[in-house]
Amino acid sequence: MTNYFKRTLNRQFTFLLLVVSLVIVLVGGVLAVYGMSIQSSYQAERERKLEKQEIVFEIDSHAKQMLIRARGYFAFQNNEELNALYREIDALNVYIERFSSLDLSAEELALLTEIKTTIHLYQTIHLPEALSLVSNNELDRLSAYANSGASDTVNQLIENTSNYVLTISEKAAEISSSYTQKVSILVSLFVIFLGVVLLILFIVLYKMIKQIGKPIQDVTVAAAELAIGKDVSLKSHQREDEIGVLSRTFLDMVEIIQQKEDEMTQQNIELKTQQEELEHKQDQLIKSLHETEEMQNVLLKYNSLNHAISVTLNKEDLFDELLTHLSDIYPVDKMLLFLTEETFYRSRGIYDKHVTQLLNHFDQGIGLILREKNNYHLVEREVTDVERGLAEGVLTAYDLYIPIYSSGGELRAVFATNRVGKPFLQTEINELSGVMNHMSIAIEKVLMHEETEKERQLNQDIIDNVNEAIQFVDNEGHLLQFNQSFCQLIECEQKAQLKAPFSMWFQALEHVVGGNEAVASFYNEALKQDNSSVLSMNYEIHTKQKRIFKVYAEPVYHGYNKVGTIFVHRDITKQHEVEQMKSELVSTVSHELRTPLSSILGFTELMLHRKLKPEKQEKYLKTIHKEANRLTNLINDFLDLQRMESGGQMYTNESLDIRDLISEVLTRFEAYSEKHTLHFINLAEKTIIQGDSERIQQVITNIISNAIKFSPNGGDITTTLASNSTSLFVSVKDDGLGIPENEMKNLFRKFYRIDNSDRKKIGGTGLGLPICKEIVEAHNGTISVESKENEGSTFIIELPLNDCSQTLKAEGDSPKTILLLEDDQSLALLLAEELKNYGFNVEHFSNPATAITFVDTMASHLNSTHSPPLDAMVVDIMLGDELTGWDFIHKIKANNLWSDLPIFISSALDETEQLTRHSEIESYLTKPYPPSELSKTIIKTLNQDKTRGEILIPKRKSEI
Known part of the structure; x- marks a missing residue:
């Protein structure tokens, strides 16, 4: 077998590569299996801990509820509480059985035994005994029995279960820490493995170069020597591979160099080919090294991702961290992560309107598919025009949807991603699914944290409000x-x-x-x-x-x-002030009622038991009448205030001239205020308001009365009337005691009186100004005061003007023009001012001849311009001239241009004889008469749709 590999370099090199590759695969497989084993063991152990924690938590919760229901029944003897108690015991037993069915440690078995023993004692001994005491109504014995320790065992049980839950949480944290350490060790082993692989590759390359390079170098030197004609000093190698054959062949070739030149050239080409093959394999090794480095970077990014989603407690940060890390790891075009139970999402490369469209149809579309499959969903489709960009031809897009489930198996969130032109590999899908499993834990943790924070903030908001x-x-x-x-x-x-x-x-x-x-x-x-x-x-x-x-x-x-x-x-500041106010009110009312009553009773007893002279009787009766009026006014103030507060005060609504009303009030006060000088200044152009004459008079009377009352040393009381385009202002100024600055805010409060000895002597109930305020505000007005202590006060009343009663219906904006014929200059001035206040232009003449000349001139002007220069005439009948007012009227009526002009007569005599000769005269008024009545009559006549040349004398109402 050894000789087989020694015969060729190719076999030797292939054998080395196979050995190295096998080692890499075996070691890499071992590391991969070890990594999966770590992860599987971590997930299994964590699930067991969570299940135990959940069951013991339920045992703890039902044990607490059992005690609460028992105490509720003992306290109120409510059968619903007793039934709830038994239900809690049943639920407790169910969870105890579930806990006992698990794989328990010795410590957990001891806890289980303690739970069973405690519940058994409570259910069979303590509870029946307590129920018996309750049914016998022996509550004292029940309290003693409870204090004797009957519930201490259950309390100890609750404490032990709570401690166990905390212990389980700590162990779960230890498991997570251990898992992180093992992953770190795995990464370290992988790095070491890469170093070993590189070292082996270096050794293999070095050995191959040594075995090939040195013989080739010897052959090269020999070839060079051969080329220059030197003796070849190449030794013959006894190797069986190509190098040995080459050396032996080269020596043979040297001998027959001339005959074997073509063969040597071919061998040279073969050597070059082998060299290129070696270079190619070297490039492949370098590429494998780069891929290994890239894998290491991916593992580091995964580690960073796991750390980020483990420590983040903010939902926005958690989603952003996940998408950021995934975009670094995976080459995708779009990403979306969203919650299914609320509208919250984070995306990369997707328009918000597209996300909204997906979420609106999620339950009828992708959501339905994910719930049915209970797994990821991959869509392969043709790209849209927007996704195509500059690409041409057929192009495919791949949409991947990965569900994220809660610990209870509910679909909590979905991760969606998209890639164009490159399908998702199964390994990528599996990796993303694993990441989403970790993400589900992080989401649950974040949502629980948010819920806790919301409840805490809600409790704080409740007490803050x-x-x-x-x-x-x-x-x-x-x-x-x-x-x-x-x-x-x-x-x-x-x-x-x-x-x-x-x-x-x-x-x-x-x-x-x-x-x-x-x-x-x-x-x-x-x-x-x-x-x-x-x-x-x-x-x-x-x-x-x-x-x-x-x-x-x-x-x-x-x-x-x-x-x-x-x-x-x-x-309780307001309550305290109300109590003080009530006390002061009783004291004030008692004093204000008793004082006039004492005077009335005293003078009445004198008149009943003594014989008095007529002048003394009259004096006493006047005093009794004055005190009775004082008592009546006091009672009326109380009644007015009560009606105003209950909304029962009725007001009439009429047009009234407040100037005449103020004059009338001042006339009454001039009779008995000897130490005071009353002034009236009229600066108002308009003085007509709409309201209740009696109530407005009550306000003016009260304000002027206060000005006199709180000016005990006398002085000037000045009433000023002014106006603007919309409002009328009445101000009453005195030189009296004034009002301290700190008392101004309370001045219009009911029953309030300034705590000052000077004012206590003056007396009063503190109702006058509140009543004035109610009346003024009922007329859509305001009342205010300006004052400095010891320098006097100024009360200011603002009321809306009655524009409707002071303006004329007119086709345009030009004012009406009135001709006034009156030889009394004072009366003429008064009438002219009155008419001007109502918006009229006045042309005044003191003799009829001048007036006739003016009218004739106006007549010629009317013939040329067709614009009427006059709208009405006011004529005095008794004139100190050869012509009378009737002569002037006859002259005017003789001209057809003025036949429809209304004429208003101002006369000091009863012109009954003349009236019989003028059927168009309906009424008359003899001097003196109120100027306002004349103005009102003129306005009423001119506001008619059409005048018919009446000769009118204003209807008499009162005299001034």
């Missing part, structure tokens, strides 16, 4: 939990103060309560108490404004152990 400030403090005084209201109370930064010790967070609270030692004592007592009673106390905080809080403290127990104390701070 409670108005009361809440804090939970453990037995050592650490601040474990609190809401935003508490943080605002002590002016802290929430994240910085969480889990702060008592000294740190209480220092902030102590600062806002002004170092109140009672608060510190309350907290110390609450943290030390060991019973379920609720403690409370009131305290004040001194920040921007004074506020009053009531704090409640109640201990929190977990089982029989106190775990901390919850404190609730409730703001």
Whole structure:
């Protein structure tokens, strides 16, 4: 056999390559089998641990529920709780049987024995005994029996199962760590294997070169010597391969060189061919080395991928990491990873609209296929125009869908990828499926983390939206939990103060309560108490404004152990103010009612029991009448306030001139305010509003009354009327006591009176201004005040103007023009100002002749332009001239151009005789009369669709 391989170099080289390749395959196979064994062992061991952990967790959960249901039944004797207790025991026994059927360690067998023994004792001894005590209503014995340790065994069981769950979790982590170490060892072995392979290849190449190169070099030297005619010093080799044959042949050839030249040339060509073959095989070895290095890089990338998906707890980062690593490992065109139970995905190379289309039809398309196959799904199709790009001819696209299942076997997510022109190899599919198996664990871990975080944030949001400030403090005084209201109370930064010790967070609270030692004592007592009673106390905080809080403290127990104390701070500032206000109201009302009643009763008794002179009787009766009116006004204020608050206050809606109303109120006050000087300044162009005359008068009266009342030393009371395009402003200014700045915000509160000795002497119920505010706001207005203490006050009322009553219907925007014929200059000025306030242009004349000349001029202008220069005339009948007002009227009516012009008569006499001669006159008004009545009559007449040349005297309503 040895001679067989020694005969040719080809056989020798082939034999060496076969041996090297066999070694590589065997060692590589061993490493691959070892790797798969590691992975299989890891998955099997992990599944066993998870199954045991799940069953023991269920045992722990049902044991807890068993105790809760038992205590619920013992506390309330509710049969539903008892039935639930038996169901929990049945479920507990089922899971115990499942646990006992598993392959258990000695420690787990001991735990199983303890569980069975504990449940058996509880089910057969403790529970029947407790049920018997409950049925006999022996609750004291039941409590004693429970305290004697009847439930301690189950509590110990729950503690042991909880510890076992934690132990299982730790072992699972140890298994994962061991698996990672073994993978690292495998990679190291593979690297060593590559080094050994390279060393063997180097040795083989060196040996081949030595066995071939040296003889060839000897032949070359001999050939060179032969070429230059030297003696050939080539030794004959006794080898049986080509080198030996070559040397012997070369020596023979030297002897017959001339005859065998063609043969030598052919042999030379054969040698070159063999050299090229050696070079080709060398290139193949180099290529194999590159492939090995690429495989090593892939393994490193896989290791990086496993690490990334193992430590990431953020869903977005997890998906991005997976796609990033896979795009480095696999040459694909598109990738998509999405969850099936929610709209969340990450993609590479895919438009969002295409992803949305896939997700919308997933359950009827790919999702249905994956659920039926329970395996990956590969689609082979013709490429679309978008995917084709610059390629021509037939081109195929391959779509691969790999499902990702949860531990419960539900389809949780899907990985989809696409490649054009190159199909997916089965090895690639298997590798991707393995990666997705690891991904399923990572997804479950991330989703569980997100759910836990959502629940924690929800609990925090709930307590943050409670108005009361809440804090939970453990037995050592650490601040474990609190809401935003508490943080605002002590002016802290929430994240910085969480889990702060008592000294740190209480220092902030102590600062806002002004170092109140009672608060510190309350907290110390609450943290030390060991019973379920609720403690409370009131305290004040001194920040921007004074506020009053009531704090409640109640201990929190977990089982029989106190775990901390919850404190609730409730703001009772408004309640405290209401209590104070009620007390002040009772005192004020008592004083305000008793004072006039005392006067009425006193003067009445004097009149009943004494004989008085008529003048004294009249004086006493006036006093009684004044005090009765005072008492009536007080009662009316209460009734008005009650009607306004209940929505029962009714208001009339009429057009009224507030200027006349203010004049009337000021006239009444001038009679008894001897120390005060009342002024009225009218700066308003428009004074008509819409509202209830009586209620507006009540507001004005109250404001002026207050100005007089709170100016005890007298002074000027100035009422000013002003307007703009939409609103009317009434301001009342006094030189009285003024209002402190800190009292301004409370001025319009019901029953509120400034706490000042000067004002206490003046008296009052604190209802006047709130009633004024209600009335003004009911008229769509506002009331405000400007004041400085000891410098007086100014109350400002803003009311909307009644534009409809102050404007005329007109075809265009040009104002109406009125001719006024009046020889009394004062009255003419008053009437002109009144008409101008209503938007009229006024042409005034004091004698008829001048007026007739003006009218004739206007008539000629009308004939040439056809634009009417006048709209109406106001004529005084009694004029100090040769012509009377009637003469002027007759002159005007004689001209057909003015036949339809309405004429309004202003007269100081009763013109009954003249009225009988003018059938078109319907009514008249003798002087003096309110100018506003004239304006209203003119507006009403001109707003008609068509005038008919009436001669009108405004209807009389009242006198000024």
